[in-house]
Amino acid sequence: MLLTTRRQQARRRREGPDALTGRKTTGRTTRERMVLHAEVAVLGAGAAGLSLAHHLARPGPRARRLSTVLVEAPPGPLRPPRRTWCFWEAGAGRYDDALTAEWQRLRVHAPTGRPTENDIAPLRYKMLRSDDFERHVARTLDDSGHVRRLQAAVETVSSDSHGARIRARADDGRPVTVTARWVFDSRPLACLPPARTTLLQHFRGWFVRTDRPVFDPGTAVLMDFRVPQPPRGLAFGYLLPTDPHRALVEYTQFSDAVLPRQAYEQALRHYTDDVLRLGGFDITATETGVIPMTDARFARRAAPSVFRIGAAGGATRPSTGYTFSAVQRQTRAISVALHAGRHPLPPPAHSARSRAMDAVLLRALDSGRVDGAAFFARLFAQVPMERLLRFLDGETHLYEDLSVGVRTPVLPMLRSAAELPWLRRTPRHEP
Structure with missing residues (x-):
């Protein structure tokens, strides 16, 4: 018992006065229940959850450190799939060390084939893969001393004006309770809010390696409409070259329903063979996604002490499906409010x-x-x-x-x- 106490004291001295506190109590089950207390809990480790945790782990020089728990789903169907985020910003950014590539020239092909190509300075179009982003954020969280990562599947979230209680189950089956003053939930919604119009941006992409050098790594193709168009909505190709032999090639549709997988494969084969004329290539990885494009009104507050962030909080731009930049604005504003002691209602992601x-x-x-x-x-x-x-x-x-x-x-x-x-x-x- 004395040894355990000394270890706890040493850990708390290392983590500082605002460290997470935790205790174990015996519940009605045969397993012990883990109980954690924090000022902030972040649910979900996708772009929004990781971004908010990253901002909270790096307070300003005079800002008070906030004890934080990042609750991320264990490996399995609840964990976000690997994905690629793209965004544009001027100059250097806080995630530049994790980028796969960036471009200052963008090209768009009209349905007739006519290209429009421009330099977008001072902006740069940046490509960030989720695995690299997670590793980048993990290093910051490990160094912070006041942000704890917990692998657990959230079961319930209850809240009142004084705080919130999260009941979850750890990956080893043990029940977990997290209490926090503020909770920020980035998990996907079970269903979309009512809307007048909802389209889906759905896509499948191939990471390819070609036999010969066919790509211009200095220019990304943002939209290539030289593909067959659906009766309603639109379709386009998307090309992000990382070197003369490697690129991410995607086929994307805006429509009201997703396609069978074979339809995406056929569309990608047509685009790579008949439009881009890549010749021989290997597919090294794939990715698939569905992004709602909707004029629904997303609630940013789910309960007195619980807020929704990211796509669940309306961060996806309805006209394009881009989300990452809005997530950064939203989570940065939340972090500033928390460190200043203000009420942390997330601001609207878009005007x-x-x-x-x-x-x-x-x-x-x-x-x-x-x-x-x-x-x-x-x-x-x-x-x-x-x-x-x-x-x-x-x-x-x-x-x-x-x-x-x-x-x-x-x-x-x-x-x-x-x-x-x-x-x-x-x-x-x-x-």
Whole structure:
């Protein structure tokens, strides 16, 4: 007993006065229940959960350290699959050490094949794979001394105005209870909130290694519309070269339903063989994803002390499916509020103006009034690419938004905007 006490005291001295406290109590089951106490609990270790934990692990020089528990699902179906995140930002970023690649030139191919290529300086388009991101964040958490990682499957979350209680089960089957003043839940929603329009961005990608040097590693292809278009929505290829022989090649659709796996394989084979003409290549890895593009209203507060962050909190941009940049803005703001002792309600991931414009675009695409491939190709051809990327990130001024708007099909967009107030918001049962 004395030895255990000394070990606990030594650990607490190393971790500092705000260290996590924990104790074990005997529950009604045959296993001991682990009980942890912290000021902040983060549920889920995808982009949002890891980003918030990373921000909390690196407070400013005068900020108080906050004891934090990051609850991540054990290996299995609850853990997020490996994925690739792409985003643009100006200059150096906090995750540059973990990047797979970055590009300053982007290209878009119209359905006719005509390319539009531009330098996006001062922005850079960055590619970050989830495994590299997790390793990068893990090093920061290990060095912090006040953030603990716990592998457990969350079962219930209850809350009142004084805090929250999380009941979970560790990967060894032991019950776990975590109590915290604030909880930030990044786990995927069981179903989407009611919406007037919901499309799905669904894709499959191949990481390929070609026999001959066919890629230009200095230019990424953001959208390539030289693929067959669906009756409604749009489809495009996506090409991220990392060297002359290696690239991520994806086939993506915006539509109301996913495809059978074989359909993605056929589309990718057509794109790599008939459009890109890669010749011989090996597939070294694959990835698949489905991203909801919706004008639903996402609740950022689930209970008095429980908040939703990331895609579950509305961080996905409805018009594009991009999420990572909004997650960084949202989690950075939460961290600043917590370290300043303010109420940490997550801010809206996107402005009201951006969400309103996205709702109009989604309705125009879903109704078939706008040819999606021609729409995006025209925007990239007529608007400076750097400005368009800032527009898609919600970083433009009103006059810049108007300069983009006049280059869209005005009458179909106005008709879509006029009918939105009369449309009912209906639930969609798929996650």
